[in-house]
Amino acid sequence: MADETSQDRRNTKGRQRNRGQAGRQRKYSAAAPAQRKRSSDPARLTAFQILQAVTHEDAYANLILPTRIRRNKLDRQDAAFATELTYGTLRSIGTYDAILAQCVDRPLKKLDKPVLDALRIGAHQLLNMRVPPHAALDTTVALVRDQIGAGPSGLVNAVLRKVSDRSLDEWLDHLAPGESDTDLSIRYAHPTWILRAIKQSLATNGRPPEDFHAVLAANNIAPELNLIALPGIGDLQPVLDYGAQPSDLAPDAAVFVGGDAGRIPGVAEGTVRVQDIGSQLTARALANARDIEADESWLDMSAGPGGKAALLASLAQTKGASLLANDVSEHRTKLVAQALRVVDEDVWTMSVADGLELAKDPANVQRFDRILLDAPCTGLGALRRRPESRWRRTPQDLATLTQLQAQLLDAAMTMLKPGGLLAYVTCSPHIAETTLQVSDLLKRNADAKLLDSATALQGAALQHEGASALDRATITGADTESNTAQLWPDLHKTDAMFFALLTH
Numbered sequence: 001m002a003d004e005t006s007q008d009r010r011n012t013k014g015r016q017r018n019r020g021q022a023g024r025q026r027k028y029s030a031a032a033p034a035q036r037k038r039s040s041d042p043a044r045l046t047a048f049q050i051l052q053a054v055t056h057e058d059a060y061a062n063l064i065l066p067t068r069i070r071r072n073k074l075d076r077q078d079a080a081f082a083t084e085l086t087y088g089t090l091r092s093i094g095t096y097d098a099i100l101a102q103c104v105d106r107p108l109k110k111l112d113k114p115v116l117d118a119l120r121i122g123a124h125q126l127l128n129m130r131v132p133p134h135a136a137l138d139t140t141v142a143l144v145r146d147q148i149g150a151g152p153s154g155l156v157n158a159v160l161r162k163v164s165d166r167s168l169d170e171w172l173d174h175l176a177p178g179e180s181d182t183d184l185s186i187r188y189a190h191p192t193w194i195l196r197a198i199k200q201s202l203a204t205n206g207r208p209p210e211d212f213h214a215v216l217a218a219n220n221i222a223p224e225l226n227l228i229a230l231p232g233i234g235d236l237q238p239v240l241d242y243g244a245q246p247s248d249l250a251p252d253a254a255v256f257v258g259g260d261a262g263r264i265p266g267v268a269e270g271t272v273r274v275q276d277i278g279s280q281l282t283a284r285a286l287a288n289a290r291d292i293e294a295d296e297s298w299l300d301m302s303a304g305p306g307g308k309a310a311l312l313a314s315l316a317q318t319k320g321a322s323l324l325a326n327d328v329s330e331h332r333t334k335l336v337a338q339a340l341r342v343v344d345e346d347v348w349t350m351s352v353a354d355g356l357e358l359a360k361d362p363a364n365v366q367r368f369d370r371i372l373l374d375a376p377c378t379g380l381g382a383l384r385r386r387p388e389s390r391w392r393r394t395p396q397d398l399a400t401l402t403q404l405q406a407q408l409l410d411a412a413m414t415m416l417k418p419g420g421l422l423a424y425v426t427c428s429p430h431i432a433e434t435t436l437q438v439s440d441l442l443k444r445n446a447d448a449k450l451l452d453s454a455t456a457l458q459g460a461a462l463q464h465e466g467a468s469a470l471d472r473a474t475i476t477g478a479d480t481e482s483n484t485a486q487l488w489p490d491l492h493k494t495d496a497m498f499f500a501l502l503t504h
C-alpha cells in the first residue's frame, strides 16, 4: 500500500517534486481490463464512497470518513491510505478535472458522476501518491467494474493511461505554465474567486506578493492534529507521553502527526480537545487581554460546536467568571453542551437563540464583560481541514454572511458593558469578513474602539523569558492602521484566523 502523502513530496513552492518517471516506460498490467480483478479493495472503496457522498449528497468528508472507515473495517494502514486518497482527491478536484478534460473525448459533465469520481481517485493515485501506475490503473478499473459495472471500465482504463503519460509537474507546466489567476487556480486547485480573495487579503495585510504561492500551497497541506489540555482540567503530559510534541506557540497545547485522535489520552473524556492552535490563541487572547475580575460575565455568542467555549469556560472556571454559550442552532448547542461537560456546571449556561434576538432582550443590554463573536463565515481560513469546502462555497455565501456578520457585531456591541471586551473572530482571511467588518463597525458606531489586537494575541501565546513565542512581525495587520491580527497557515501552521479586540 502506498503511504507517502502528497505533501511529503512538494517543494517549497508547494509544487510536487518530479516523480522521476517522465519519459520512462511505465509498467501496466498485460491483462485487458475485462480480465483483471473485479473486486474493490476496501481503502479505495471507502474513498470512492466518501467522494460520492461529498460530491453528490453535500456530505462533509471529515464527518463521514471516520464512520465509514469503521464500517468498512479498515486497518490502520488502509485507514491512512483511504484518508489521504479521499482528502487529497477532494482538495485537488479542480486540478484533476483540468487534466482529465484533456484526456476524455467529451465534456466531463457528460460523464456519469460515479465514473468521474473514479477517474479523480485514479488521477490522485497516479499523480500525487506513490502508487505504481499499474496498481493505480488496475485497482481503479476493478473499483469501476465492482461498483459501477463493466461498461465504463474500458473508458476509465484508457483515460487513466493518458493521465499517466505525464507527471503532475509536466501536466501543470503544460496546462498552467503562467502566473495568471486561471493558471494558478489550476496549479493550486483553488477556485478563482477564492484565489483573488487571498491575493487581496495578502495585499491589504501588507504581505509581499511573492508569498501568494506559499499561502496557496499551505492550503493544500493536510494539517497536523492540534490538541489542547483544557486549563485546570486536562493533563498534557499523557498526551506528550503518547507521542505528541509540545506546541511551540500555545500553552497547554500539543501537535500530533498521524494516528487516531480518539485514542489520545483525555480526548475521549473531553479534557483534551482537538482544536486548531490559531483558534486556541483567539479564545485565550480574549480571556488574557486583561486581568479577570471575579464574577465577570462572559458570552460566546455563536458557540457551536463549542471548541472555543470549552476553552473559555475552563479559563472562566479558574478565575470565578461565568460563561453563557449561545448558538442559533439547537443541534450545535447540543455539541456545545457535550464540549462543556468537563467544566463545573455552575460556570456555564447555554441558550439557543439568534444572536440578533438575544441583543433585543433588555436584560442582555450592556450585560457582558467579555464577548466572543466567532462569527459564521466562509471558512476560507480552514481550507486545509475541510477539503471540499473550497468547491462548495460561493461568492453568494459571502454576501449573505458579511451582512449577518455586521448585524451580529452591532448586536454584540449592544450587549457589551461599557469598557468591556469584544473579540471579533473569523476563520477567514477575506477582507470583507475581517478588516472591512471592523472598519465599517468603527464608522457606524462612534463609541466603538479598536484595541491593540496583535498585543492581545501575542499575550495569549507561550511566553519565554517575558517574550511571546508569537513573533509580532508575522502577525499581519499588527502595527498598521487597522491594528487587527491575522494568522496564516504558511507562517503559523494554524488556520488563517482573524482576531480583532474591541471595546466601547
Ligand SMILES: C[S@@+](CC[C@H](N)C(=O)[O-])C[C@H]1O[C@@H](n2cnc3c(N)ncnc32)[C@H](O)[C@@H]1O
Pocket (backbone or CB within 6 Å): 279, 301, 302, 303, 304, 305, 306, 307, 308, 309, 326, 327, 328, 329, 332, 353, 354, 355, 356, 374, 375, 376, 377, 427
Ligand atoms: C464559526 S462557528 C463557531 C465556532 C465555535 N466558536 C467553536 O470554536 O467551536 C459559527 C457559529 O455561528 C452560529 N450562528 C450562525 N448564525 C447565528 C446567529 N444569527 N446567532 C447566533 N449564532 C449563529 C452557527 O450555528 C455556528 O455554530
